[in-house]
Amino acid sequence: MQTIEKCNFAGKKVFVRVDFNVPLDENFNITDDTRIRAALPTLKKILADGGSPIIGSHLGRPKGVSDKFSLKHILDHISELLGIDVAFANDCMGEEAAAKSAALKPGQVLLLENLRFYAEEEGKPRGLAEDATDEEKAKAKKAIKESQKAFTRKLASYADCYVNDAFGTAHRAHASTALIAEYFDADNKMFGYLMEKEVNAVEKVLNDINRPFTAIMGGSKVSSKIEIIENLLNKVDNLIIAGGMTYTFTKAEGGKIGNSIVENDKLDLALDLIKKAKEKGVTLVLAVDAKIADSFSNDAKTGFCQVDQIPDDWEGLDIGPETEKIFADTIKKSKTILWNGPTGVFEFDNFTHGTRAVGEAIVEATKNGAFSLVGGGDSVAAVNKFGLAGGVSYVSTGGGALLEAIEGKTLPGIAAIRGY
Ligand code: AMP
Numbered sequence: 008m009q010t011i012e013k014c015n016f017a018g019k020k021v022f023v024r025v026d027f028n029v030p031l032d033e034n035f036n037i038t039d040d041t042r043i044r045a046a047l048p049t050l051k052k053i054l055a056d057g058g059s060p061i062i063g064s065h066l067g068r069p070k071g072v073s074d075k076f077s078l079k080h081i082l083d084h085i086s087e088l089l090g091i092d093v094a095f096a097n098d099c100m101g102e103e104a105a106a107k108s109a110a111l112k113p114g115q116v117l118l119l120e121n122l123r124f125y126a127e128e129e130g131k132p133r134g135l136a137e138d139a140t141d142e143e144k145a146k147a148k149k150a151i152k153e154s155q156k157a158f159t160r161k162l163a164s165y166a167d168c169y170v171n172d173a174f175g176t177a178h179r180a181h182a183s184t185a186l187i188a189e190y191f192d193a194d195n196k197m198f199g200y201l202m203e204k205e206v207n208a209v210e211k212v213l214n215d216i217n218r219p220f221t222a223i224m225g226g227s228k229v230s231s232k233i234e235i236i237e238n239l240l241n242k243v244d245n246l247i248i249a250g251g252m253t254y255t256f257t258k259a260e261g262g263k264i265g266n267s268i269v270e271n272d273k274l275d276l277a278l279d280l281i282k283k284a285k286e287k288g289v290t291l292v293l294a295v296d297a298k299i300a301d302s303f304s305n306d307a308k309t310g311f312c313q314v315d316q317i318p319d320d321w322e323g324l325d326i327g328p329e330t331e332k333i334f335a336d337t338i339k340k341s342k343t344i345l346w347n348g349p350t351g352v353f354e355f356d357n358f359t360h361g362t363r364a365v366g367e368a369i370v371e372a373t374k375n376g377a378f379s380l381v382g383g384g385d386s387v388a389a390v391n392k393f394g395l396a397g398g399v400s401y402v403s404t405g406g407g408a409l410l411e412a413i414e415g416k417t418l419p420g421i422a423a424i425r426g427y
Contacts, residue, residue: 008425009197011049011170016058020111022166023049023199024183026175026404027064027081035080040088042175043081045404047088049172049199050116054089059111061165063099063183065123065176070133072124082118093118100125100161108165126151127158128182158182163190172199174206177420178408188423196424201404206421208401209412212380217342218244223334223365225250225348226385229273229280232348235414236280239345240287245337247292249350249365253314254323256281256293262315265299266322292337296327298351298358305355325351326361334361335368342376344369346399347383347410353392363393370398382409 025046030038037043053060062085069076079095086093091114096104099119107117122128132147139147159182163169169191171177176184188196198206220243224232229252239246248256254267259277284291294314299321300307311327312318326334338344346369350361366389373379381390382403390396403409412418417427 009194011052011197011199011203014056014168014194014197016053016056016168018113019053019056019058019167020108020165021053021058021060021168021170022162022183022187023053023060023062023170024173024176024187025049025062025064025199026173027062027078027085028066028175029081031080037081037084040084042404043085043088045201046172046199049170049201050089052200053170054091054114054116057113058168059113060116061108061111062093062116062118063122063162064119064173065128066121067123069121069123071126076121076123078118078121085116085118089116091116096120098124100158105161105165122162122181122183125158127155129179130155130181130186155182155186159186160190163187168195168197170197170199171420171424172201173420174202174403174405174408176408177202177205177405177418178411178416180419185419185423198421198424202421204401205403205405205409206412208380208403209409211378212343212345213242213413213415216242217378219341220343220345221245221247221337221341222345223247223249223338223347223369224252225346225350225362225365226383227251227268227348228270229255229277230270232410233273233276235347235410237283238414240280240283240289243289243345245290245292245341246284247334247337249294249326249334249361250348253294253297253326257315260315263317264315264323265317265319267297267317268322290337292333294323294326294330295333296329297323298325298327298360300324300358303352305357307357309357323351324355325353325358331361331364334365338365338368339372339375341372342378344372344377344379345413346379346381346386349385349389353385353389359392362389366390366393366395370395373399382406 067076093116126133132151222239222243251268254264254269256277259274297314351358353359353362379399
């Protein structure tokens, strides 16, 4: 397989798919440029070789052309970070994009306008009437798939090589993240450095496991994590369940959870997961106590109680001190650690303690030689909030993509390049 390190881009035009879907404030200032910085090594390598990157990205979820989602808002910042003036094409299709791509000289960079201004990027029909018949829907779907081919071919025509450095969208079979790869031969398509690092980190957690292996699954709902939890039961020694999904397990086992968040239709599923864990010899580590609040608010009255004894009208918004200790002990004894999702409502300052304690235990385990992978939007926000990112082995930029990879799914963006 071709690699970015081996490839010499001298004189080549390179379509680089990045994930520059950065958060912007109401004045279009970038509030967090992590995703842009993460792609710099790839862009710089192409430039240093004497190649010309043509950058393609999406921003937000536009339903058509929209100033709000224009990549021109981030153009100056990209120029600043690269230390050169980046050119801009106001449309990723059409004469301008083709002419500006063709005119690029070695060492010059072009940023294309938001790829998702075109429905063809995602390949999903837009503007269908709500009462559209199945036949109309099928027709629209067929039409967009057809025009997607032309769209993809056009994007591919700008460049000699294709580099995918957008791990965040690797789980989508979109035009620029997967389909485009077929227009380049094996020597001219490859992962960027970021993508390579992400793929390696996932493979290490899935295939090169030092034991004990502990996964900490937090967040709000069991339903959104069910597949990954089931998959992890085949891999881990310890599975720590934290966050809002705790209470579905507690209620399923007959505990009193007051007003805590719960999925009543997932109680059987929770019992089934407990049973499966037992059968597979996985230690399921559940909370024993909770920090409770009399309303869902940072200013609520608070207290601590056993996790299955939460009074009516109160709700669990974080783990309690006993649970923190149990979680930390398990984590510190681990040699491979995967963390996704906070232990509580960490957005409220009064309910950050458990999440921070888990983060600190992971940092300590990492110091003692464990490999730790943190991923999925909220856990990344948490390690950043507590200044712990530098103390873990790898912080993934992928949310959905990371979870799908760990579920064992083939990601289209990865398969398009390496074939599996
Ligand atoms: P997810 O997107 O599923 O990873 O969930 C992350 C969200 O779960 C965060 O916004 C947390 O505030 C929320 N969360 C964690 N613990 C609780 C809890 N005990 N009650 C309600 N929400 C929670």
